Amino acid sequence: MPIPVYRGRFGAKQAERLLWRAGFGPRSGESKKLARHGLKRAVYSLTRPKGSTRLIGPVPHDDDGLPLAPGDAWGHDHLWWLDRMVRSNRPLTERMALIWHDWFATGDVGQGRLNLAQGDLFRRSGLGSFEKLLLEVTRDPAMLVWLSGIDNDKWSPNENYGREMMELFTLGADARYSENDVREQARALTGWSADWDDNVGLNNFRFEPDRHDYGSKTIFGKSGDFDWEDSCRLCVTHPDHADYFVNRLWSYFVPVKPPKKTLRALNNLYRKKNYAIRPIVEAILMHPALYEGPRMVKPPIVQSAGMLRARRSGVKRESWVWISEEAGQRLFQPPNVAGWDEERWLDTARISGRWSGAGNITDAAEIDTDKYSATEGPEAAVDKALRFWGKPTISKTTRSELLRFARQVEDTATAGWQQGTYRGLRQNALRMLIAASPDLQTS
């Protein structure tokens, strides 16, 4: 069964949406350039990038101008990843890592290096086989700490990982499995261990046969001396897995559910390709629903990275840490093992964080109002502010309100001294209004 492919016009506007959904938005002029490739090549340029990974743009630093120390200094893990989102020439790799960070949501385990290493795993394996990814995550040190894998041994099985592996990572709560499956799964997963060292913390993560339960287990009606690898395979080959996988992956790119026929076709493709992730991502990125469907709220960190990309600026302030927290997405600190709650990306508290993020950028480029043009008209003012953000597409509605605001400022400026000053203030304000507009909070 063929999977529908978008056949409409693929212009700068469509390319702009693709760059936001599959990455962190366009740099100035990037949408137009990408559109020239046509849909298929544009998607492949993201999913099958050529050449090596490069970071383009200003090198990040902390408030003292010093290099970041992501494994050590507070908040630098967040800044370090944000910088990669801003500067990487492989935005989809970073976006997939963000998706897996949400999917296998692992919180701060108290040793930053372990969390960072998990992020590298997502970069490395994020477009490969989901089965392999699940195997790697299962033995990943940060996960082994986060969901008690190293506390799970044959003498006292710990269900934490085994339960969430089924409920949240592979099958979903409504899938066909029982409490007994959870317990047997926990037994199959026994055996992981680590050493503690007062200087380095947990280290030497390993499988210890002595800690593993070699008895027979019955999981999903199958019996055998299952171990951790079997337990991953049992989940991936479970009849409810493929639909769960496709639906969930789809939801990161398109805000409405896939049509039934598409779901079925993607399910078949996924199984036919031995649980490969890349073909599914490519199919979603070429699907009509992505280009013809409704807009989608950008995750806060995507919006922050995107604003910096549009400005060709870099991560130069530690304030991005608390600003992201206020906006609702501090990296390496998902709210719980189910990941972030996209239903709550926007409320009055979160929008205040997004507003602060825009201010964090305009602050660094604040206009000196003393020397500002006393004659700039409303249209010119709005266009100039749009250029500041790399000329993003905005709706007619928003543009008309920006113009109305621009005219109101001129009407208010009556005194001679106000002519230049107010126009300068107006330019600072227009930058904020554009960045915070519903148009730019969504893609």
Place this chain on the structure above:
Amino acid sequence: MNRPHICCSEHTRAELARRSIARAGDGLPSIEGGMPLPAGTGLSRRSFLARTGGLAMTVYGASLLGSGAMREGIAKAAGTKPKTLVSIFFDGGIDSLSVLAPVDDDRYRQWRPTLRLNPGQGTPWTEDGRLHWHPAATPLHELHQEGKVSVFPGIGYSSPDQSHFTSRHYWEVGELSTRTNTGWLGRLLDGIGTMDNPLQGVALDGGLSPALATARVPVAATWGPRYDLWAPGVWGDVEELMFDAFGRIGQRHEAGKDPALKTAGKVSRQATQLREQMRPFSSEISSPVSYPDVGHFSESLAGLAAMLDGGLPIRCAALNAAGAYDTHDNQIDELRNGLSDTCDSVLAFQRDLEARGIDDRVVTLLWSEFGRRPRENGSGTDHGAGGCGFLVGSGVNGTMVGEWPGLARLDGDDNLRSNLDFRSVYCSLLEQWFDHDAASVIPGAAGFARPTLIA
């Protein structure tokens, strides 16, 4: 093994509706297939400000009412001194066998080799000497001695579900159904509340508490006393015009068709309103007693006491306990810290209400989605079934309801049995505290016992 404090995965039920966009009336697809959506997901919201306490709030529902009308509604209802229920949730499944520990029980000693309290540790519970209060729960013991705590040592429901998200949902909606999308307190408010008083149900953690989700009347969420927006290099007339424009852009999109733009538009408009309403208010709360400094939780309770004393017409308030209770590992430290922060704050709250002379108007229900497995897993415990709960207040009966189920006979999953259905407690609270017909709130209410909860 000597290990640093490691935060176990916290679970807040509402997080499960991620990847879906809030729109009134839409059934929201949840990414974790099959999990029940939090009750109230998708209700329309609007901002609102309550003057006392200077708390900013988001109002759910009541989209037809202007904030002026709501303010009037609050003023009208203020001063009536209604009875209030405060709901405090131990998120993650609190280990009842640690809160009330059978210290001398052989099975307990055998099944809890590392986590157990030792004989003599903790104060014996006067109603069942087999059980000792966890030292961190001493404030509850103190209040129980004064007859101000009713204890539910075996609370739960039959055929318990061991998923955080499903079990919590049952408790929130007051029904063993994954499809119900109003909370049990929300349905109470739909019955006793009014269209112009969003403060009747207030969530204090910055989002709508599912238990408060209503079908008819508005309810509110607050997240702290300050709210402002700042733009570099913009001041004076231009600043005011800018925020007008921000709100207007929002309003225009709110009236449009695209759901994401509508949401972003609505929130922009709300933010502008909120900023305007908040600026004139001071956030100082003065309490007649001192609270432990445990951050958001104790601050929220202190603020709530001030709001109640100020005559604000709050009928139900909901918030999460301090700490995290999904103690699969590192349970000893994690449980002690959370429990002590929570119990110390609850004691201060009760003393605050007493000092203000409004303690006869408030009861506080402490609950969790389930208890934990009697057999420990080494450094923690896995998800269980039967658990514990408490009702605190000057007006409560102050005695045990149900009984400790014991360890001799566990359920089919080796978990504690329950002998008190949480819906029995709900029914009694509805009838004895709110004087409201439980049958209109709890499906199958007639089939549940009515223990005496209020003296």
